[in-house]
Amino acid sequence: MKTYDISLLVDLHESIEFYRKNPKNYGQTVVIDSNDDYLLELSSSLVEEMNQEIFEDGNKYQVLVDPVKGSTAYCAYHQLGIPALTFETCRKLPLSFRIEEQIKFVKIILSKWDMFVAVQK
């Protein structure tokens, strides 16, 4: 992390359970480790965009401000000052869906930084 000039660190994660079913788990969330304005705004817009194509309410994403000490994103933000977030799909959902979601999440971020041009379906 120190070697590169990182403008955003994204940790792609999976959780064994939905956050809404057990708040000890993070399934279907974007976790940020600080109440930082920039991260709040960014993660909220990412969640909003991801949720547009989620039709089952229980599978929708939400933003969590929850410092997870020792996590990659936590260390990036609190030790190095790098904006960071963790994207968590839930393993209770089908693997093919989770893969699509993780890819979609990255594509949305890359699009925001003009690093990816989406091909319209």
Ligand SMILES: [Zn+2]
């Ligand atoms: Zn996780």
